[in-house]
Amino acid sequence: MEQAGRTTGDSAVRASGATYLGATDAQAVEALAGGGLLILPTETVYGLAADAGDAKAVAAIFEAKGRPRFNPLIAHVADATEAEAIALLDDRARELAEAFWPGPLTIVAPVRDRHRVCDLARAGLDSVAVRVPGHARARAIIAAFGRPVVAPSANRSGRPSPTTFEDAVEETGFAAADAVDGGPCAVGVESTVVSILNGQVSLLRPGSVTREDIEDLIGPLDQGGDGHRSPGRLTLHYAPDSPVRVNVTAPRNGELLLGFGPDVGDPRWNLSPTGDLREAAANLFRLFREADREKPAGIAVAPIPSKGLGEAINDRLKRAAGYVG
Template sequence: MSDAEAARALAEGHLVILPTETVYGLAADAGNAVAVAAIFEAKGRPRFNPLIAHVADAVQAEAIAVFDARARALAEAFWPGPLTIVAPVRDRDRVCDLARAGLDSVAVRVPGHARARAVIAAFGGPVVAPSANRSGRPSPTTFADAVEETGAFAAAALDGGDCAVGVESTVVSVLDGRVSLLRPGSVTREEIEAVVGPLDRDGEGHRSPGRMALHYAPDAPVRIDVVEPRPDEILLGFGPGVGALRWSLSPSGDLREAAANLFRRLREADREQPAGIAVSPIPAQGLGEAINDRLRRAAGFVG
């Protein structure tokens, strides 16, 4: 299917599996409450969890959100790319109440994947596109996994190759004169602070997607920070000489490689139906903050 055909499907109220650089999304017209409700139904997603409005450029972003100078600075520094900005909503019709979970703020980003931007530009407005998995499951980072998870609910599915980043976008709020990190991702805390200065420590996490306690979870129970796995567990290793190479998140100990492999390895391990999945310790600095956040949620802890 072409990008123009996918845009027409969105305009007709259908769902579309859309590639982004972070994970594959299940997309719908952000202003169509019926289409947005279909996403919640397909995913089995709690309705109080807000969705991200994906737009083609910063002009579209400021049509639906009120940006101050710091929000603009972040957009200029990191868009297109894996950063979501939560700001006061400007146009409540273009991003419906259901998509915003009834909040007076809206989460918005310009994806780094060229095909995603092309579809959104052809559609002509914001598109919500939460990860194309059933709620709580590991996010799909390959086309095949996305189709396996929610393909039955989509009128179209676009193959954009494997996702380059592999974890969902960093989410920051720019509200009431404060900038807070709501969800870590591949744009790190340090990179954000280099643009806007020290972050406020009292962010409102309910304004961000992906903040459920049990999230990104396979069927098998997950244990984290494991040095000695149990005999009946699969160990997802990190670093030289840790575990079987087949299951390693990064044999060299590279955090970006580990992030790109994280959800794929969780899915592959889960297909083996082990008694459990153990994960080696991951350093907490830089991108490791985002990886550990996803792992804590997969293990059932609030991060």
Template sequence: MPRASDSDAEAVRVLGTGGLVIIPTETVYGLAADAGNAEAVAAIFEAKGRPRFNPLIAHVADAMQAEAVALFDPRARALAEAFWPGPLTLVAPVRDRTGVCDLARAGLDSVAVRVPGHARARALISAFGRPVVAPSANRSGRPSPTTFADAVEETGFAARAAINGGPCAVGVESTVVSVLDGRVALLRPGSVTREEIEALVGPLARFGEGGGEGHRSPGRLTLHYAPDAPVRIEAADARGGEILLGFGPGAGDPRWSLSPTGDLREAAANLFRRLREADRERPTGIAVSPIPAHGLGEAINDRLRRAAGYVG
């Protein structure tokens, strides 16, 4: 069972002494550390079993703190003004290499930064006064935790404090967009959709191409977000011993449905929780109904392809 939630003051104290803290965001729960403390950042990689070539996102309290560590051009500022606080990460040239250490940036000359939409996360970062890195609070490759209990189950052993912010409202990791050399590219889809971004800054590089900048974003491993049971996608029904995660009216058992009404936001919010719940039943496999590819469906399908170990 998860321990009781710690106070924000205790979490700030732990961060200041180089410890790890489980924090809520609107996307998924994160395992946080001082972004400028290389030893604390190394502890995150160790706790998660995460490869060190995979950069981390620096979470900041506001756009001013973001521009203290990253160099924004006019399009980056426009995106920040439109979607922050919220589930959008911007990858831009690094300004302050000490505020977000080399290990956190995977040795790159860029930095990934966002202002989370969760008010308690922002308050915690503001009280700490410096950026924190906060990758999903799961062991690397597993489904991201969207509840406090799942976060503590995954990486509570490594955290010296944990903040219970309730269930995550979005349920999939942030959209990642690079703004480098005058070009804007989608590196990872999320709940801020391609259509919303393109309405503001024009056409993006196609996902999967990423303008050659994919290595600057987390969440790009071929096998990622995966439960123990094998995942089969675009399934019409369940085979022997499988659990079907349905989408839309009449698709499988309603208690396992991602969204009985076919609502993409509901499906995103339920995705990782349903994968975890189904996996606890020890099925022979987890089948998932087809998900539309438009809007938020792009992000859901990306996570499902990676959970199945297939990125086409």
């Protein structure tokens, strides 16, 4: 039986037609078990998920996204016990896991089980990136599936990550066997990535678990780190079709300004009228997409403070702009 706007079996999800109702948890597990791709909600962004141990399914993710295969994927598990089954976590990793899981923190650690997270998913590395998502429905589906899933953002590579069900289906629904509607994403930017390797703890990608949060718990972070072990570090990434400029106080002719703070630009296009960084993070990719639909000459973004969550927002903005201010 088909839901409105939804096909079953081996057909891809259709973004057009009647209102799409989304999959039940049982249908989601069935899609994963059959080697298919699944649009999966998390608290950060929507992911395009597959069995982490199924190289053919993982290859389909890379193909659907147009993602470079040297870019590793994050394994999502239902709880910390499952994380320890695939990764060698030391005492500091366990301390971080206890404080921030379930939630938007990814830990890169030596791989324990190379079969449950295949070589392609790890980009051939001897490490694995793992997290326990904060979205309760995502955890329930992963737990019912019984194996880790990789779930990079459900966008075509380089584009803004989808933070609504509709945007996720529009982006990669053509490749998905099914899709789960988990509502708007609460966080809106991808997880923080921390590597704990060879005695060093390094921040590879900022996120809503901030540098200060981590250092308050385990002390100062080491400088550097192996950036190639983390996703989301391409020079041009998270980019809309329109060119992006950052730290803009006066937009150019034809540019659409994304403001931040009170009385900055059009309220419709303000990341947070009150200057709240969490609201700005949650709105960033959605407003990128909505602004792009206006087909402006460019998208200009007002200055965002760099402290706390602002570090993650500015990281995404610089990559969306290709490091061109």
